[in-house]
Amino acid sequence: MNNAVFAWPMSVPAVDLLKNIQVQAILGPQGSTQTDFVTDIGKKVRVPIISSATSPSLSPIQNPYFIRAAYCSCAQAKAIAAIVKAFGWREVVFIYESSNFGSGILPHLVDAMMDISISVAHQSVLSPSAVDDQIMVELLKLKTKQTRVFIVHLHPDFALRFFVKVREAGMMSSGYVWMITDAFTSHLVSMEQSVHESLQGVIGVKPYVPSSAKLNNLIRRWKSKEFRRLNPDLDGVELTVFGLWAYDSVIALATALEKVNTTSGMELKKTFINKENNLTDLDAIGTSQMGPLLVESIRNVRFRGLSGDFHILDGELQPSAFEIVNVIRREKTIGFWTEKHGISKKSINPNGTTLYSANKHDLGTIIWPGDSITVPRGWEIATDEDKLKVGVPFRRRKGFEQFVKVTIHPQTNAVKATGFCIDVFEQVMKSMPYYVPFEYIPLKIPLANGKNFPEYDGFYEKDFTMKLDAVVGDITILSNRSKHVDFTFPFTESGVSIVVRVNQEHKNPWIFFQPLRKELWLVTAAFFVFIGTVVWVLEHKVNKEFQGPYHKQVGMIFWFSFSTLVFAQRERLINNLSKFVIIVWVFVVLVLTSSYTASLSSMLTSKKLQPTITIEELIKNGEYVGYQYGSFVGDMLNNKFGSTKMRGYSTLEEYDEALTKGSINGGVAAIMDELPYLRLLVAKYCGKYALVGPTYKTAGFGFVSCLV
The missing domain is CATH 3.40.50.2300 (Response regulator)
Known part of the structure; x- marks a missing residue:
C-alpha cells in the first residue's frame, strides 16, 4: 500500500511520483487548478486521481481517471x-x-x-x-x-x-x-x-453529514489530549466534511485495491515502461497496467463511511x-x-x-444581519438610479377626470395624478417584488389640426415623449399607435358601443289592473256573479246553507263565487250539477290567476329599457351622433354618419345635456364611445340611458411601456 499510493504534496511534482515512485493512484489535490493539471497527467498514464475538488469545470465524464470524492x-x-x-x-x-x-x-x-x-x-x-x-x-x-x-x-x-x-x-x-x-x-x-x-x-x-457511532468515535479521538500532543500543528483545527471525504477516499481506495489484487492476481509492483530518465517527458513514463482495473473498481465501491453513503456514480460522489x-x-x-x-x-x-x-x-428561527428577526424584503431604494419618468395626459380642457386627473401646485410645481388609470398603475408598482421609484411628468396632449381639443394620436411624438420612460392614462391600444410605441397588456374591457335614451314610463299606482284588459276585467266580474247565481239556484232548495233571509242568500251568492279565487269556500255542495259547474269554474279561475300573476310579476320586476331609437334609424333618419373630443371614435363615426352629423363633447355632463335635448334641439340622439366611458355615463345617470347595438371590438386601455 505504501508503494502504491502517495498523498499529494504540492512540493513534489506529479511526474516524479509517477516515474520514480511509480504510484498506482494519487489522492488529491483539493484545489481546482492543481487538480486540472494532475488529472491530465493521470489520464495520460492511466492512473486514477482521487480528489475532493468541487469545481464543475473538472468533469469525471470527460476524464475517466478522475474520481471526485466530494459533492460537485x-x-x-x-x-x-x-x-x-x-x-x-x-x-x-x-x-x-x-x-x-x-x-x-x-x-x-x-x-x-x-x-x-x-x-x-x-x-x-x-x-x-x-x-x-x-x-x-x-x-x-x-x-x-x-x-x-x-x-x-x-x-x-x-x-x-x-x-x-x-x-x-x-x-x-x-x-x-x-x-x-x-x-x-x-x-x-x-x-x-x-x-x-x-x-x-x-x-x-x-x-x-449524518451522525454515526464511527464519526462520534473519530471526533472524540481527534479532540483527545494524546492526539493533540502527537499532532501539535492540528491544535484548534476541527474536522470538516473535506477531511471526512478524504478519510472515506482512503477506505474506498484500499477496498478497490484489495478487489483488484484478488480478482486479477496482480501484485503492486512497478508496472511502468521507462524509456528515458527525463522527469519532464510524460511519454517516457509509460502507462499503468493496473490503472484501468483500479479505476473501475473504485467506481464500484459502495459503503457507509464517516461522511455518509460513499457511492461513486458517473465518476463523482452523489449528493x-x-x-x-x-x-x-x-x-x-x-x-x-x-x-x-x-x-x-x-x-x-x-x-x-x-x-x-x-x-x-x-426553517428554524433566523437572526439576520443587524441582529434582526424580521425577514429582509430583498431590495432597497437605489441611490444611484434615476426615477422612472412616467408621463400622464394633461388635458387643456376638463373631461373624464375619473380616469386621469392631473393637478400642478401653483407654487411648488408638484405634480399630483389621480383617477382610475393612476390607481391601477400604482397598484401594479406596489405589487412589484422590488421598489421602483417613479415620478409623474405632465404630458400635454397636442391639439388636433385647426381645432381646440387634444388628440391622443399625437401623444407619441418625440417632442413630447423622448425623455419619458412610460405613459399612463386612458390610452387605447391601436395598431397605428403600436408602430411608434409598445403597450402593456390591456387593463380594461375593450369595445366601442352606443348609448341612447330609454323610454321613461311614469309610475302608475293602478299597475295591478294592467295585466288584464278592461274588457276582460268586466267579463270576469260578470262571470263571478253568474256562477254564484247558478250555484244558488241549484242548491238553495236542497241545501240549508243556501237558505234563509233574502239578504243572506244574496250575500251567499257573492261570497261563494269570489271565494273560489283563493279556493276558500267552506259551504258543502249537494247537487251534482252545481258540483260540475264549480269544477269547471275552478279550472277557469286557476288559469286566470296564473296568467295574471305571471304578467304582473313581469311588469313589476322587468325594467323594460327599450331604446327610443336603433342604430339603423339613426342613419336612416339622419340623426346627430355624439362622440368624445380627440378620440379615435370620431374617425369611425365619420365613415358611418359623415362629419356633418357628428357633435363632439368632453364630459359626462355634456353627454347628458346633449342626449336630453335630442337632435332637434341642438343635441344628439345617441353617443358613440368606448365602453369604459359609456358605462360611467350609464352608472351616473342610472335608468336614463342604455347601451344598445353591437359592440365593436378594440384592444382596450394599456400603459405605454416603451417609447420607440
Missing part, C-alpha cells in the same frame, strides 16, 4: 435557489472570484434561479489577488444597487477578507441578506470566534442532502434540503415520501 459545487445551486424562493426574493447578486473555481458554478446557479423565475440582477467578479481597497470599491458599487440579496462563492481565505470589508462598508446591517456556498460554510467550524463576528446573520449551505446554517456567534443549523423533499427543519430520509416544500416556515 453545482449540486448546491438548487438548494440556494430553494432558500431564495422560500423567502419570496425575486432578484439576487452573485459574487464570485475570477477562477475556474468561481465561475464553474455560475451557469448552474443561474439556471436554478431561472427555473423558479428569479433573476440574477448583477454579477460581481473579484480577482483572487484583489487588495482590500479593490474589494471596498466593488462593495460600494453594490451598495448603490437596489438588490440586497447576495450570494458569495469565494475560497475561505478570500471570503474572510471579503466579509471584513463588508462589515466596514456598513453592509452587514438590517435589510441585507448574505448567503455563502459550501466552500466557505464547511470551514466555519474550524475558524476562530473573532471570525464569526464578521459573519453574524449570514446563511450558508454545506453537505449534510444526498445539504445542511442550512445561520451564523449566530457560532453556526446554527436551521434546516435541511434534499432535491426530492425540499426544505425541512429536521433531516429527512432521502427515500421517504414527504412532498417537496420550499417554505420559509420550514
